[in-house]
Amino acid sequence: MNATEKDLPQLEESFIEEAERIISQYPVSKRSASLPLLHLWQRHFGFVSPQGVQWIAEKLDLEPIAVEEIATFYPMIRQRPLGHYQFKVCRTLSCALAGSYEIFEYIKKSCKTVNEVGHHVYVSEDGKFSVEFVECLAACGNAPVMMLNEEEWMDVTQTKIDAILNHLIREKRKEEF
Amino acid sequence: MAKAEYRLILKHADEPGYTVDIDCYLSHGGYQVLKKALAMPPDQIIQEVKISGLRGRGGAGFPTGVKWGFINHEKNTKPVYLLCNADESEPGTFKDRQIIYKDPHQLIEGMVISAYANRAHLAYIYIRGEFAKGAEILEKALAEARERNFLGKNILGSGYELEIYVFRGAGAYICGEETGLIESLEGKRAYPRIKPPYFPAVLGLYMCPTIVNNVETLCHVKHIVEMGGAEYARIGTPNNTGTRIWCVSGDVNKPGYYEYPCGAITFGELLYEVCGGIRNGNKLKAVIPGGSSAKVLRADKKYKIPKKKEDGSTEIVEMGLEDIPLDFDTVAATGSMSGSGGIIVMDHTRDMVECLRNIAEFYAHESCGQCTPCREGSLWMKKMLDRICTGGGRPEDSKLLLEVANHIAGRTICAFGEACSWPVQSFVEMFGEEFEAKQRKESSLEILEPLTNRTA
Numbered sequence: 001m002n003a004t005e006k007d008l009p010q011l012e013e014s015f016i017e018e019a020e021r022i023i024s025q026y027p028v029s030k031r032s033a034s035l036p037l038l039h040l041w042q043r044h045f046g047f048v049s050p051q052g053v054q055w056i057a058e059k060l061d062l063e064p065i066a067v068e069e070i071a072t073f074y075p076m077i078r079q080r081p082l083g084h085y086q087f088k089v090c091r092t093l094s095c096a097l098a099g100s101y102e103i104f105e106y107i108k109k110s111c112k113t114v115n116e117v118g119h120h121v122y123v124s125e126d127g128k129f130s131v132e133f134v135e136c137l138a139a140c141g142n143a144p145v146m147m148l149n150e151e152e153w154m155d156v157t158q159t160k161i162d163a164i165l166n167h168l169i170r171e172k173r174k175e176e177f
Numbered sequence: 178m179a180k181a182e183y184r185l186i187l188k189h190a191d192e193p194g195y196t197v198d199i200d201c202y203l204s205h206g207g208y209q210v211l212k213k214a215l216a217m218p219p220d221q222i223i224q225e226v227k228i229s230g231l232r233g234r235g236g237a238g239f240p241t242g243v244k245w246g247f248i249n250h251e252k253n254t255k256p257v258y259l260l261c262n263a264d265e266s267e268p269g270t271f272k273d274r275q276i277i278y279k280d281p282h283q284l285i286e287g288m289v290i291s292a293y294a295n296r297a298h299l300a301y302i303y304i305r306g307e308f309a310k311g312a313e314i315l316e317k318a319l320a321e322a323r324e325r326n327f328l329g330k331n332i333l334g335s336g337y338e339l340e341i342y343v344f345r346g347a348g349a350y351i352c353g354e355e356t357g358l359i360e361s362l363e364g365k366r367a368y369p370r371i372k373p374p375y376f377p378a379v380l381g382l383y384m385c386p387t388i389v390n391n392v393e394t395l396c397h398v399k400h401i402v403e404m405g406g407a408e409y410a411r412i413g414t415p416n417n418t419g420t421r422i423w424c425v426s427g428d429v430n431k432p433g434y435y436e437y438p439c440g441a442i443t444f445g446e447l448l449y450e451v452c453g454g455i456r457n458g459n460k461l462k463a464v465i466p467g468g469s470s471a472k473v474l475r476a477d478k479k480y481k482i483p484k485k486k487e488d489g490s491t492e493i494v495e496m497g498l499e500d501i502p503l504d505f506d507t508v509a510a511t512g513s514m515s516g517s518g519g520i521i522v523m524d525h526t527r528d529m530v531e532c533l534r535n536i537a538e539f540y541a542h543e544s545c546g547q548c549t550p551c552r553e554g555s556l557w558m559k560k561m562l563d564r565i566c567t568g569g570g571r572p573e574d575s576k577l578l579l580e581v582a583n584h585i586a587g588r589t590i591c592a593f594g595e596a597c598s599w600p601v602q603s604f605v606e607m608f609g610e611e612f613e614a615k616q617r618k619e620s621s622l623e624i625l626e627p628l629t630n631r632t633a
Contacts, residue, residue: 025342026342027299028299028382028383029363029364029383031363031364031365032344032362032363032364033364034364035344035345035346035347035361035364036344036345038347039306039345039347060364066364069365069366070364070365070366073349073366073367074306074346074347074348074349074367075347075348075349076306076307076347076348077347091535091538091539092268092469092535092536092539093268093269093427093465093469093521093532093535093536093539094268094269094426094427094432094521096535097426097427097428097521097523097527097532097628101628134307135268135348135350135539135542135543136266136267136268136269136350136469136539138265138266138270138271138273138274138305138307138308139271140268140270140271140424140426140427140432140519140521141271141424141425141426141432141433141434142432143426143432147307150310151310152307152310
């Protein structure tokens with residue numbers, strides 16, 4: 001990783017302020033802010049790039065490897081972009097009993113997510129959609145459960161998926177006009 | 178008629194019109210118990226919690242008062258930290274979610290009281306990353322509490338100072354293990370720490386005495402201070418005090434969360450009356466009683482339960498699964514555990530080998546990779562189950578599965594070793610005939626619905 005200052009994306013003032021606010025919550029050790037800053041970076045840029053790791057490391061006076069090892073440990077932190085709309089379907093027992101594998105296949109088919117980019121992770125050709133299996137989302141009483149980006153969806157059915165996709169496509173068209 | 182719920186923790190959670198706003202909480206008597214607590218000496222609160230018999234609701238069921246008692250405040254010179262474990266990562270469990278999403282101030286009040294009792298001035302809520310909305314709700318609730326002086330420098334004029342922050346995890350099950358949680362909060366990989374020391378109360382966050390309690394546990398503290406430890410102990414049965422929130426999922430007609438005093442309801446009453454019976458009129462086959470790490474219980478088996486008689490002696494009673502009361506000790510006597518209260522139900526159409534394969538995949542994915550038996554064993558078991566389920570099973574596989582599982586439990590730094598081997602041990606022991614039939618590739622099992630329609 002040879003990221004230099006000029007490779008860094010232009011960071012807005014508000015981003016840096018938010019980073020400072022987060023760091024202030026860990027008065028004993030700045031290092032504790034590593035994961036929160038990775039979350040912040042990912043929320044802004046969609047994934048954590050080597051530049052992101054570098055920036056966070058500098059901010060926290062750490063070696064980049066100390067941030068990198070966190071970024072690669074936690075499943076939610078991504079090192080590459082995924083779809084604009086990310087479906088995360090729960091795979092674990094209660095959801096599987098309620099048909100989450102069928103839901104997963106249905107989303108895959110409906111969104112034409114044909115490229116397998118990782119274990120249980122699929123992205124559509126145009127990069128708009130991605131579908132992945134995740135482990136227990138702690139809403140087992142409403143299985144099957146999924147997340148669409150950071151939003152939680154309960155009691156998912158194929159009809160619900162159709163409605164969600166129709167809505168997303170309409171929204172997308174509006175944006176294009 | 179199903180037995181009525183006794184809602185202590187979830188009293189207001191589902192009331193129409195009840196919101197997460199602080200004004201709503203205050204109009205329901207919120208933060209009154211905090212006022213009472215701040216007028217008590219901290220040791221008296223610890224004493225009340227001890228008297229209450231409160232046991233941790235995260236899974237292990239360890240007495241909270243005893244945990245708190247590990248810190249010697251007379252000798253201790255280091256700062257004390259309080260951590261709320263809101264990772265809720267045990268599959269089958271969704272109770273803490275109800276508290277966080279619907280009644281966050283109850284948790285905050287419980288936390289301020291607990292932090293005051295333990296002389297902590299800094300506390301964190303470690304919330305699972307997937308609860309993005311929950312983290313937002315908590316952040317807002319904490320800001321409101323700060324504004325009203327329930328948090329900050331001089332809480333309600335008592336001179337007591339406390340700050341609470343939210344820390345979001347990022348999808349790792351192992352962060353529910355308290356020392357893994359601490360490592361994660363320190364900005365490291367969530368590798369659980371070597372024991373001893375057995376309790377973070379000795380060495381925890383930043384190598385300082387730390388108390389780690391589950392969300393529900395901290396809420397119970399509020400009610401204990403409100404009603405007094407002795408009064409609280411009258412709810413439930415001896416050594417199994419208070420209420421518990423049972424989360425039911427799987428093959429029942431009405432899955433959901435139900436709060437009852439410990440021991441007040443049996444598996445049969447819960448599944449057939451409260452949850453409306455098994456789906457499609459099917460027969461009950463198996464129950465995982467306390468989150469996916471708990472050993473599976475077979476519905477048609479008799480369990481030997483020690484029962485205290487009136488003269489104080491103990492007799493062994495044979496009980497069917499449906500007659501077993503839901504508490505800590507009776508469920509433990511079956512050889513399993515009530516763990517986090519996550520009850521997963523499977524009916525007679527379910528293929529138990531497929532169910533175990535699903536659980537094994539979870540543990541193979543979630544092993545943190547620190548200890549060899551767990552890292553290698555969890556994946557090995559998953560691969561064996563994959564091949565059994567896809568027609569490549571070998572006659573010796575169930576024996577080998579047991580052998581691998583037996584070599585993990587007790588040989589790892591944290592309890593994940595047990596968590597990943599108990600399901601394998603219990604499924605193979607309880608449903609051996611299904612594994613053997615599948616290994617022999619007998620077709621008699623084709624009537625069972627496949628859990629997945631994938632090809633591995």
